[in-house]
Amino acid sequence: MLKKMMNTSVHDIYFSSPVFMQHAFTSVYGYKLRRERYNVLYRRAFRRYMEGGTNPKEMLSDFMHHLKQNIPFYRDIRIDEGNLFESFLALPVTVKEDLRNGLEERSHTVGIMRKSRTSGTTGKNLAVYDSEYDRADRMAYLDYIKMQSGVKPFSKRASFTGQELTPPDHRNILWRYNKPMNQILYATFHMTPENVGHVYENLVRFRPVTLDGFPTSIHMLAKYMLSNGLKPDFEVRAVFPTAETLLPHVKRDIEKAFDTVVIDQYSSSEGAPFIYGTEDGKYIVGKETGLIEFERVGHHLYDMIVTSYINRATPIVRYRIGDQVEIRSDRKYLNSFDDDIKIERIIGRAADYLTGSRSNRVTAVNISWVVDGLEEKVIQMQFVQTGRYHYVVNMVVEDAFEKHDEDIIRDRMYRRLGEESVIHFDYMEAIPKEKNGKVRFIINQTGKEVSVGDTDESV
CATH class of the missing domain: 3.40.50.12780 (ANL, N-terminal domain)
Structure with a gap:
C-alpha cells in the first residue's frame, strides 16, 4: 500500500519512523483513499x-x-x-x-x-x-455484498493484506491502524504460526465487526484459536475472504473459530x-x-x-x-x-491443478480432500508438482501429527493422482509466500501459466 503511494525517499522515511508514526502515515493515506473512493459517485452507485x-x-x-x-x-x-x-x-x-x-x-x-x-x-x-x-x-458493490450480511459501510474491519506495511524487523507488531476507514491492517507476509498469537491478542483489543483478506492468513489465525480453545468475546458478523481460492476445510475452520459465516467473493x-x-x-x-x-x-x-x-x-x-x-x-x-x-x-x-498419471486434472478443491478428518493436526499445506509424476507436499503440522497421518494423506493422493506418483513430504515452520503475500495452495512447475488477476481490496 504505502510503497505504491510514495517515492523512495518517503518510503525510507516511513520505515525508519517509530511505529506510532507509521500508524499516522497509514491513517493519512486512509484519509486520502476515503475522499477518493467514497464520494458522490460512490453514494449514487451504492x-x-x-x-x-x-x-x-x-x-x-x-x-x-x-x-x-x-x-x-x-x-x-x-x-x-x-x-x-x-x-x-x-x-x-x-x-x-x-x-x-x-x-x-x-x-x-x-x-x-x-x-x-x-x-x-x-x-x-x-x-x-x-x-x-x-x-x-x-x-459500492463490495459494500452492497457486505450489507447482505448486515455489515454496514465503515464498520470496524480487520484486513489481512499482502501489502507492505511493516519492516523486516517488525518485532511482531504486524498491524497498522487506518482510523479514517475504521480499519486495522495485518501484514500477512510476516505472519507465521509462531507469531500469530500476537495478531490474535491485537484483534481482541480492536474488536472488529468483520474480517477480510487472504483466507490462508485468516485460517492460520482460526487454527490458533481452535487449537488453544479461544473464543472472542465480540461478534464477528461475517468474514469476506478474497484473492485466494477458498477451500472447504478452510471455510469450516474460520466459521467455527469466529462463530460466523464466511462469504467468499470473486x-x-x-x-x-x-x-x-x-x-x-x-x-x-x-x-x-x-x-x-x-x-x-x-x-x-x-x-x-x-x-x-x-x-x-x-x-x-x-x-x-x-x-x-x-x-x-x-x-x-x-x-x-x-x-x-x-x-x-x-x-x-484453470492452471491451478495437479496433473495425474492418467492425464487427469486434480484441482485445489479435489486435492484438499486428502486432509479430511486431519484438520486439527494440519495447520497449513501446499502441493507442488515438480515433474510428470513427482509431487512435494509442504506441511505445517501440530505436534500430534504422526507418521500414520502422513500415510493416510499419501494413500489418498495415490487415489487422486495414480499409484505411479512419487510423493515427498517437506515439514516446515511456515509455507513460503509469494511476493504479493499470497500463499498458493497448488504450484504446478511443469510449464503451465497461472493467472493471478484477482485483487486484494483490503484498502
Whole structure:
C-alpha cells in the first residue's frame, strides 16, 4: 500500500519512523483513499444497488450501446433490440492477447484514468484502464455484498493484506491502524504460526465487526484459536475472504473459530463481474455487475467467459478469463442472462491443478480432500508438482501429527493422482509466500501459466 503511494525517499522515511508514526502515515493515506473512493459517485452507485430493480435486458442494452458509441473496436456492431442476447453472442470472444495488443482501440479514456495491472507466472503483464466511475461502482458493490450480511459501510474491519506495511524487523507488531476507514491492517507476509498469537491478542483489543483478506492468513489465525480453545468475546458478523481460492476445510475452520459465516467473493483486476457467496454455501453472479457464460469442460466443471458492466473505460467483453467453477449441471452451455445459475464452488485458475498419471486434472478443491478428518493436526499445506509424476507436499503440522497421518494423506493422493506418483513430504515452520503475500495452495512447475488477476481490496 504505502510503497505504491510514495517515492523512495518517503518510503525510507516511513520505515525508519517509530511505529506510532507509521500508524499516522497509514491513517493519512486512509484519509486520502476515503475522499477518493467514497464520494458522490460512490453514494449514487451504492443507493442504486441497494434499491435494486434493474432490468437485465436494459443493462445489456445500455452496455452494448456504450460499446458501439464509445469503443472503436466495437463501433460497427449490430444491435437488434428484439434479439438482444443473440446480438451479444455475435460479439467475438476475447483472450488476454487481444487486450494486451489492442488496449487503446478497446478503451474509452474519458475521465480520471488509472491503469490496473494483472500478471502471471510467465511474467506477461496485462493492463486495463478504469475511471473514477468504475472505481466508485466497484467499491459500492463490495459494500452492497457486505450489507447482505448486515455489515454496514465503515464498520470496524480487520484486513489481512499482502501489502507492505511493516519492516523486516517488525518485532511482531504486524498491524497498522487506518482510523479514517475504521480499519486495522495485518501484514500477512510476516505472519507465521509462531507469531500469530500476537495478531490474535491485537484483534481482541480492536474488536472488529468483520474480517477480510487472504483466507490462508485468516485460517492460520482460526487454527490458533481452535487449537488453544479461544473464543472472542465480540461478534464477528461475517468474514469476506478474497484473492485466494477458498477451500472447504478452510471455510469450516474460520466459521467455527469466529462463530460466523464466511462469504467468499470473486472478481479480477481486469474487472470481471462479481460472484459472491450466500449463507447457504452457494455462489451467485452479481447480475448488476455483468454477464457470465459457462462452457462445460468436465463433469460439473465449467470455464467462464466474462463480460463486465462495471468497467466502462476498458470494457471486458466475452473474455475467456481462464477461471473455472463447479455447477451441478450437465448442459454444455449456460449463461447468467437466461439461466438461474447456482455455483457450487469457485475452482479458480484453470492452471491451478495437479496433473495425474492418467492425464487427469486434480484441482485445489479435489486435492484438499486428502486432509479430511486431519484438520486439527494440519495447520497449513501446499502441493507442488515438480515433474510428470513427482509431487512435494509442504506441511505445517501440530505436534500430534504422526507418521500414520502422513500415510493416510499419501494413500489418498495415490487415489487422486495414480499409484505411479512419487510423493515427498517437506515439514516446515511456515509455507513460503509469494511476493504479493499470497500463499498458493497448488504450484504446478511443469510449464503451465497461472493467472493471478484477482485483487486484494483490503484498502
